[in-house]
Amino acid sequence: DVKVTQSSRYLVKRTGEKVFLECVQDMDHENMFWYRQDPGLGLRLIYFSYDVKMKEKGDIPEGYSVSREKKERFSLILESASTNQTSMYLCASSSGPSHRKDTQYFGPGTRLTVL
Amino acid sequence: GEDVEQSLFLSVREGDSSVINCTYTDSSSTYLYWYKQEPGAGLQLLTYIFSNMDMKQDQRLTVLLNKKDKHLSLRIADTQTGDSAIYFCAEWGANTDKLIFGTGTRLQVFP
Numbered sequence: 117d118v119k120v121t122q123s124s125r126y127l128v129k130r131t132g133e134k135v136f137l138e139c140v141q142d143m144d145h146e147n148m149f150w151y152r153q154d155p156g157l158g159l160r161l162i163y164f165s166y167d168v169k170m171k172e173k174g175d176i177p178e179g180y181s182v183s184r185e186k187k188e189r190f191s192l193i194l195e196s197a198s199t200n201q202t203s204m205y206l207c208a209s210s211s212g213p214s215h216r217k218d219t220q221y222f223g224p225g226t227r228l229t230v231l
Numbered sequence: 232g233e234d235v236e237q238s239l240f241l242s243v244r245e246g247d248s249s250v251i252n253c254t255y256t257d258s259s260s261t262y263l264y265w266y267k268q269e270p271g272a273g274l275q276l277l278t279y280i281f282s283n284m285d286m287k288q289d290q291r292l293t294v295l296l297n298k299k300d301k302h303l304s305l306r307i308a309d310t311q312t313g314d315s316a317i318y319f320c321a322e323w324g325a326n327t328d329k330l331i332f333g334t335g336t337r338l339q340v341f342p
Contacts, residue, residue, distance in 0.1 A: 120273070156239065158319065159274075159332040206273055219264070220330070222273035 119143070120223035122207055128229045135194040137226050139207030146211060148190035149220060150174075150182065153204040165190055197230045204228075233257040235333035237320055242339045249307040251336045253320030256301060257327055263296060264321040265305045268335070274319060277305070307338075315340045 123138035141148065149164040151174075161174030163182040171182050179201060183191040190209075194201055204227050208220040235255045243249045255263075261282050266274040280287045280294045280303075287294045293306040303322075307314055320333040 125271075156334055158235075158334040161330075208274075219276055219279065220274075222266075222275070224271070224273045 122223040137192040141209040145209035149208040237333040253303040257324035259324035259326035266319040
């Protein structure tokens, strides 16, 4: 079974703090994704990566950055957390050459609260 | 831009069938997915259908696709309390090269 793990299930941070969310997958997948999930808005893509050291902006990249130094690990960084970044963050990975359409496998999510 | 819409809530009695509906706007839509999210968990792929199919059945799950109306549905037969979750429809279109998720439908099953 594909396993995608996220470093924290719950996180509470203060406005202005730098926040790191970590995601690790164990299936040697090329593609990794970060989404945020908000009630009534579904999932929105923040950033994705289709190879080590590669990254592409999703639909809502503002206020976020990412890092992919190793194939299995994809980090989401909030440079200066703000209250409107309070959300559920979901990491996903997929294999295959089409980084958009291949089946994505999700981690359990990190619920981030920014005070 | 392209859009995927779902109703937000559905409530059914245990043992009845549930039908969760989804509409999309991307005419190039090629792959359509149903994901399930249980409380406190990530999304789990339930099933998917290619746009050249109009039906797919997998045990209690039946997916129907009406490509002309851009309408996708997920039917769960003999719904159980363990089916209570949020169900997300998602579609990928060749023209947009984007996987777009709907807002999710919260299914509540009561005894």
